Every structure is written in structure tokens, then in C-alpha cells.
Amino acid sequence: MSDLAQAVIEGAPAEELLAQEIPSRYRAAHLLKDEVGLFGDVGPHDGVTVDKDVRRSLHVGPVPMPELAPDEVLIAVMASAINFNTVWSAMFEPLPTFAFLERFARQGGWAARHALPQHVLGSDASGVVVRTGANVRHWNVGDRVVTSPAYIDEQDPITQHDGMLASDLRAWGFETNFGGLGEFAVVKATQLLPKPAHLTWEEAASYMLCASTSYRMLVSDRGARMKQGDIVLIWGATGGLGGFAVQLVKNGGGVPVGVVSSGEKADLLRAMGCDAVINRAELELGGPGNVKAWRKIGEEIRRQVGEDPHIVFEHTGRETFGASVYLARRGGSVVTCGSSSGYAHEYDNRYLWMNLKSIIGSHGANYQECWEINRLISLGMIHPTVSAVYPLDEAPEATRAVQTNQHVGKVTVRCLAPEDGLGVTDPALRERIGEATLNRFRA
Template sequence: MSLSDAVLSGASPQELAHAPLPDHFTAAHLRVEDEQVFADLPEDADKDVRRTLHVGEVPMPELAPDEVLLAVMASTVNYNTVWSAKFEPLSTFRFLRHYGREGGWATRHDQPFHVLGSDAAGVVVRTGSGVRHWRPGDHAMVNAAYVDDQEPISQADGMLGEHQLAWGYETNYGGLAQYAVARTSQLIAKPAHLTWEEAATIPACAGTAYRMLVSDRGARMKQGDVVLIWGASGGLGAYAAQLVKNGGGIAVGVVGSEEKAEAARRVGCDVVVNREEIGIGDDTGEDPAQVAAAGKRLGRQVRAAVGTDPDIVFEHVGRSTFGISVFVVRRGGTVVTCGSSTGYIHQFDNRYLWMRLKRVIGSHVANLQEQVECARLFEQGGVVPTLSSLFPLAEVAEATRLVQLNQHIGKVGVLCLAPEAGLGVTAPELRARIGEDALNPLRSFAARPAPVA
């Protein structure tokens, strides 16, 4: 019996441990020879990720002592997959070459291919010689925070380590594949009531939102806080909205269409603002006068709805919104940011920051304890998956194109070894208690990208 067949048949830990490893496996990957595909295009050209994302065979790597081999049942597309496939702002092969120069086990990552993916849910099938707390057959999710547990700062917060990397972006052998290599310091027990594809949506986005809002390393949200959430119908925003509601706050979502407004309401937003109706576009952040005017319009809408300016702004859009975020948050309030999907060079009027005593907090993924605490909320039913569209691994380029064009709602999932949706549930009673409809608030928003022009 092949290892893949053993996984799919629910084989025992002993059978999994003795099933032969394949020499190669199917993975979504980039090729080093494509590094310059978009190099001569103008900055504003459409750099279609379908030109560079390949699905095919790659060789199976050897495991380090502190690693596991995960049979990936499902994964998701994150925006870093878009950056990777565009080779922007840097080619990820540069990351792999830099990491490989550390020597030892790191040299495995410097390859002429790059297996992408910063989310995964699946079955442990092999463990390194130093692994103590995991064994073949365990169901796990993978945290994208790839930390060095031998750095002293990791004892306080692994995210502060100088050698912390984003798995599947700054490392090889990520989650958009039939098999993935992960450190044990990345593994989180999969909530037993969720399917593989639902669980795969959790670590990168829900964990990131948890650290940004709830953790003492983030905005430290309190009951009653008004939280403005950019992109409240997207992968990050839809989890942020639920965390705000679950924590007794008031969620104000900002979205770009009426369809996305409805999705934001389904995940708990008390107030939804359509940014198109108040003139906030992708280029608004370029002009200080436009930023102030847009901030005033947005602020009036928020105050009219909830009576006060936001205590916290949940920021990940970047260049087109960051100045507005600094402007609109209340005196003494907090802007917490984890990304810049519209550009990472931001402009803002510093007077509104210093004279009104506001704070900006940078946040990146989440440490393992924060991920475990976040997963507990799913087990309690306080937060539910935000999966909308689901693609097979063979169509990962189309799935990524959907995210690139911002035509998606919630999380875009990818079935890897799982042959169909709905598998992986080992606590059906808990699932029934929470309710199928409650667990899938965004599945009716599944979409497919536009055809190639």
C-alpha cells in the first residue's frame, strides 16, 4: 500500500510509519528559470500568476530531527503566494538562497524550485529523530511562523527571533502540496469537528488576527472597543470581525462591494461601510488632501453609526489605506498592521499620530501559544471557518489568480491529498451541536476567476 493510500484509508500509526515514502510528490511550485518573466513589464502591468505557478513533481526531502512530514489534506491561498508568483517585492529564490547559506539542514531549501503555501491541515506520517510530542497518524494544522527555538528570545516570543521566517514563503516545502515539511514548533492540533479544508483556513489568517487584536503583543482589544476592519469580508478581515464580536467589541467593516458587505454582516460586523460609496480607491493614499478628506467621510459614517471614533483600526491593506487609518482612529487609539497588499511604502500625516497620541503596532503571524489559544475558540464554537471557494491542487494557479484580482470572499481553499470536501471530521457530535450552517457562513460566496483575456 502506498503512503498516500494508507493516509486516505485511515491506516494505523504503525502502518503509516512503515508505508514506503515516495521519491517524488505533486506540489504547487515556482521554477527558478521563471524569475525574470515579469522583469521587463511596467510596474502597473497585470503580472498574471498563472504564468509562473506550476503544479508538478518535486523530489521528497530528508527530515531534520525536529521536523515532521505531513500528508497535506488541504491548504489555502494567502496573499504571500501572489507576491511569490509575481516575484515581488523580491524573488523568493533570494530568500531560499539566503537561508541555504546557513548550512546544515537549511541547505535543503535552496533548490531550483520553490514549493509554496503558508497553510496546511493534514496527517503526520513521519517524525524526525528528535520529535517527542507528535507521532504518525496525528491530525495537525501548520503555523506559518518558522522559528528558531534555540534563539533565547524564542523563550519569550518566537516571532521576535532574528531567524524567524514565513513558512512556504521564505522557506521551501510549504503547504500547497501533497506533502509538506514542518517543524514541530509549528504544529497545532486540528479541531476535531472541522473538515480538512475548514481547518486549513485557520493558522495564517485566524492566528494572525488573534495576535493583532487579542494578544498582549497586539492591540489588546477590550470589551466595548470599536474596531474598524479593512477588508472585512476577506480572509483576515472575516476572522477579525468574529474575534471582535466574540470579545465583546463593535465590529465596523469596510468593504468594496455590496456582495462583500453582505459577507461582512454574516461574519458579525455590526456596521458595514462600502468604501466605493465614500470615494476610497486604490490611489487615495497617494494624496495627503485626499487621505484627510476620505478620513473625514469615513469618520462621520462611523460616528453616526456607533457614536465614537474607532478605538482600533485593523490594517493590512497598506499604501491605499494606511494614512486614512492613522487619521480616523481615535485620540490615543491603535492602528495594528500585518501587511500591505496594495504596497508597502506608506504615507501618513504624522501630526495625527504624535499630537493625538496614537500608536502603530506591527504584527506578524502568531507564536505557537497564540495559535493554540486561537484554535480553542473554534473548538468552543465562538469562531468558525471563513472558507468560500475550494479548488483542487491541479487548479491552484486559478485559485491564486482569484486572490490576486481580489475577486474572492473569505478564504480560498485547496484540496491536496483529500479527494473531496467534507472529510477529516472526528467529532461529529460537536459539529452537529455548532451546526453546519453556522460553520460555513461564507460558502455561498464561492466564486471563480474571470477567464484569461
């Protein structure tokens, strides 16, 4: 471990952090370009199922330290988190991420740094600022921060309206290099937000990508614009996105209807105060076009809350999208941000156009939306959903747990934090919220 990393762990002041040299290498979870063909090209389309075990492709070891651009910040990463983009990256699907890095590098200038033989992953992080570029104004060495994942060119005019419309928008640690799953990470200054003082490092690293995505989908005027009393059907309600969606709906005066796949997950939802719970194991979803199965789900929703959903919160994709369009009420909306079960959706368009429904595409969150959800979490109104914590050496195992859906909520990784539970600077707020609430998903 470098002297700089050790100084961060010991809580050294800014002047001491500045006195330490930046190491030439650091440990990180990464992919190797020469292993892109590791799993071959045989897959389900050939009638063969291949287990693309991410533990084979994801490595933890030393990587070179990049040079810092004028608008960037180097942070010492105390903790990070596993997202589905980490899983996709390590499976080399839907295409190897080295293609993203090479396309980015063709811009020249500072972008050229990103095309390397290794790709450091990770789109979430909490940590301490240890260096700032010459053009950084609002952040200083020693600041405790969390990161947002949107990597944009702030000089693109459209970003002044909505950063998510930027033509070269990238997901940090997925479509860029130097991500959060390492001892250090490089981010743009426009990705940083203040760390909530009542949270541990691993809790603070767990929420930004998923919580901000859920916020934009449900609350933002660029999403479904949820209002008080809206009934919201949430697929995967104890997952990374769903766990925050349930809280945002409850917090905003809506009625969450959570869909889960087991009795244990149903119990967790009820403990969160979810008004209605549907266990898919008890009600078959059926395949695309299985209206009979969908009708039973609709009947169960009406039995529990009396009405059809105003909003359907979609991210699973092919497996559920047809049902989502069917289940939304007349004039209702389906808001979607992903397709974890497949991108090629099928739905009966009659249920859409004849019932005046709408489909809203949503992707990530802009800087202001990230700031708003971070504020809610800092106030103790929305809580992290950490279910498991792994050390950096076990990042491949953590990614495998998400790949095989062995988790609820969020899986996090301690990078420089030597143990769980560190980083809290407002114990009074933490005590008011209660450990039972903050650790509900871990229980």
C-alpha cells in the same frame, strides 16, 4: 499516487503508515528558478501595467522528497490554502523567493536543503503525520494536525520570550521550501497543532495563518490589547484577515466596524453580526491626504456607532494608512501587519503626535498565540471563512482568484483529500454549530 498517500486517504492506522515507504517524489505546486525573469522588469514605474498572471509561473507536478531533519515532521497534506504570500511569490515580488532560500541555505547543515531549482509554496495545511524526526517528542505518526506558519530556531534565546522576535524568523512555504501546497510537506514540530475535530480538511487548512495574525493584532498583549466595548475599524472585513478580525472583536465584547467594497460583501458582514458596515463604493476613500473624504467616513462611523474607533485594524497599507491614522480616536491605535496595496505609506504626522495615537507593528503569531486561536476554533467560538475549494491541479487558478480579488474569506486547495467534506470526527459539535454558520462564506 504513492502507497503511503493512498494509505492516508483510506485512514490506515499508524503501524500501516509506518510500514509504507516514503516516496522519492510527490506532486506539489511550485515555482521554477529559471523562470524568475518570466514577467520582465517592466512595471507601473515605467508607465506600463503588466499583468503578472500567476497561472504562468505556478506549476503543479512532481518534486523531490526532502530528507527529514531531527526536529521536523513529514505530514501527508490533505488540504492547504492560498495566502497573499503565495501570490507575491508567484509574481516574484517584492523579490524572487529563491533569494530567501539561498540566504537560508548559507547557514549550512539542514538549511542547505532549501536552495533548490524549485520552490514548493504554501503557508497553511491540514493533514496526517506520517514520519517524525529523532528529536520530536510530542507528535506521533497518525496524528491529525494543522500547521502554523512561523518557522523559527527554538534554540535562539529570544524565542523563549516571543518567537516572533527571532532574528532568523521565516514564513514557512514563503521563506522556506517544502510548503503546504503539495501531497506532502515538511514542518518543524513546533509548527503543529491538533486539528479541530468538527472541521473538514479544507476548513482546517484555511485559518491558521490569518486567524493567528488577527489574534495577535487584536487580542494578544503584544498587539492592540482590545478590551470590551472597544470600537474597531476593520479594513477588508470579509477578506482572509478581516473575516477573523470581525469574529474576534465580536467574541471579545468589542464593536466591529467593517469596511468592504460591495453591497454583497456588506450583506455578508451583516449576516456575521457585524455591528456597523461601511461600503467603500458608497463613500469614496480618496487618495493620500484626502482629509475631506476621510472626514465623511468618520462621520459615518459616528452615525452608526456613536464614537470614533479605539483601534484601526490595518493590512492594506498605502491605500488606507493615512485614513487609518486620521480616523483613530484621540489616544487610539493603528495596528498593522502588512501592506497589500503598497509599502510606502503616507500619513499626516500631526494627527498622530498631537492626538497621542500610536502605531503598532505586528507580524504573524508566536506558537502560544497560534495555540490559543486554535483552541477558540476547536471550541466552536471562531469559525473558518472558506469561500471556495480547488483541487491541487487547479492551485494556479486558486492563486489567480486571490491575486485578482475575486474571493471573500479564504480560498483552499484539496491536496490528498479526494473530495470536500471529509475529515470530521466530531459531528455532534458540528451539528451544534450548524452548517449555515460554518459555510456562511461559501454561500
